[in-house]
Amino acid sequence: MSERLLAKLRYASTAPSDEQVSKIKAMLQKKFEGKEIELELSQDPSIGGGFIVSCKNFEYDWSDAGRARQLRAELNNLRKKSEHNDAGRIISMLSSKVENFTLSTEDREVGTVTWVGDGIANVDGIDHAFYGEIIEFEDGTKGMAQDIRDDHIGCILFGNDTGIRQGTRAVRTYKEAGIPVGEAFIGRVVDALGAPIDGLGDIKESDYRPVENTAPGIIERQSVNEPMETGILSIDTMFPIGRGQRELIIGDRQTGKTSIALDTIINQKGKDVICVYVAIGQKASTVAKLIQTLKKTGAMDYTIVVSSTASDMAPLQYIAPYSGTALAEYFMYRGKDVLIVYDDLSKHAVAYRALSLLLERSPGREAYPGDVFYLHSRLLERSSKLSSELGGGSITALPIIETLAGDVSAYIPTNVISITDGQIFLESDLFFEGMRPAVNVGLSVSRVGSAAQTKAMKKASGSIRVDLAQYREMAVFTQFSSDLDETTKNQLAHGNVLMELLKQPLEHPLSMHQQVIILVAANSKRLDMVPVKKVREYKQKLLTYFDTECSDICEELEKGKELSEQLKRRIIEAVDTFNDLENKKLKDEVEQMQKQN
Secondary structure, three states, rough: OOEEEEEEEOOOOOOOHHHHHHHHHHHHHOOOOEEEEEEEEEOHHHHHEEEEEEOEEEEEEOHHHHHHHHHHHHHHHHHHHHHOOOOOHHHHHHHHHHOOOOHHHHHOOEEEEEEEEEEEEEEOOOOOOOOOEEEEEEEOOEEEEEEEEOOOOOEEEEEOOOOOOOEEEEEEEEEEEEEEEEEEHHEEEEEOOOOOOOOOOOOOOEEEEEOEEEEEEEEEEOOOOEEEEOOOHHHHHHHOOOOOOEEEEOOOOOOOOOHHHHHHHHHOOOOOOOEEEEEEEEHHHHHHHHHHOOOOOOHHHHEEEEOOOOOOOOOHHHHHHHHHHHHHHHHHEEEEEEEEEEOOOHHHHHHHHHHHHOOOEEEOHHHEEHHHHHHHHHHOOOOOOOOHOOOOOOEEEEEEEOOOOOOOOOOOHHHHHHHEEEEEEEHHHHHHHOOOOOEEOOEEEEHHHHHHHHHHHHHHOOOOOHHHHHHHHHHHOOOOOOOHHHHHHHHHHHHHHHHHHHOOOOOOOOHHHHHHHHHHHHOOOOOOOOOOHHHHHHHHHHHHHHHHHHHHHHHHHHOOOOOOOHHHHHHHHHHHEEEEEHHHHHHHHHHHHHOOO
């Protein structure tokens, strides 16, 4: 005897005819491989008209309510895709859509909510959902299948859970979670789902990309060979970053991590680089201030801000970096270079920990789930330099990690250090001493970038790192002694000048030729006679002199990207001429003062 299946049919006012019932039974038998179907009829005026058939966890909807819902969704999609603002054109397009509308009666898998709270909903009855699938709830809220178990699925919600109750229907959409992408997003501020939040109207998307995407394989990549200049002297000389690299910015709170990322974005002006800034768990006021800075410096013209602030639910904070990367990938696969900043991944890990604990996953070290390493590795592996066959585009990632009391051996910092191609370590002590950016030269490293450094920068930076290391060692040994020989005094003077040169104000990135000029002047010991307090002023005057009097040298450096011995001599000669002019000016001032006295 074959197994009997119970199917439920709800109708609004008129029960289906015998012919309709037999057709429905035949369709269900075909779906469930010839099993005998028993149909139970019940009246439900709420569906408006027509009828709905449910069997096991599948549903067929021929109701008026279903038609209205489907038509509304199609009209919304049409409105979003429409490039026309002319009301008449839009009305005619909508009319033709309504006239040609056909109801889709494909079977849909339906479940019911068994528990909801804190941005999580457990759904029973959906047996075939895949990880990352969008699940739609009765009130229109969308969620994503995050936890698939034998008896239920755990969904993270991308909206308010106030309209979801125990017993609320949830329907599979058979679609992977994704966000709209396109050129129109440049210069805009969006939330984690790609919806605009800057009050400048809707964004016309060009495409739709999944938030979770496979990272390019080894064959699809090429080695890093172009510089991603930050405009920060200490980083570009000692820890150069290449296009397609992942360089971690790590340090305690309030040590200037975001400032380094912001300066790097500002420095990309005119370099055909698109920037994506992802704010995760930041205060809304902090993000607003940052956007204001980007607008003031003109950097917003090539930047997209993806914001998921501290007031957003944990699922939105969790999805934000993946959404930002999906936007970046759209440009990368079109052969463009992209810089993406994740600010910061510590808060991202905390949001994921909250989700995992609510989904009742086992906590591990520091209560993080076991797959927290994979959380960040699958995100950062998507940043790469594509091969020439794929267009040669790149994503350069600057993830930010906040440490507690300088502890880089904590769980999340060590994870991200091992995933990235180097780190810039910012130290609180250096910051409070006035060394800004507070880069610790000993703990910072770039494992890739030197291959991407221009020949001019590589030659000009020379032994700066060794000189600084020797200076620090010498400074420690000589702090208690008063009788120093001439060589030690010169070395200390040179070190003091170098330390002062590496200090840089906010929002003032240096171009490549400016950095080369400063380094050539410093390495040739032409700045050692300048008093430490006047080094910053001297540097500014020197750069202004080169821009006005020696523009040919600046142009040659920018075009050729090389530092020949002849060009190096010309720079040193120009520095000597500048020094002579400054000394003469100083002499004249002294004579003038003496005459007045």
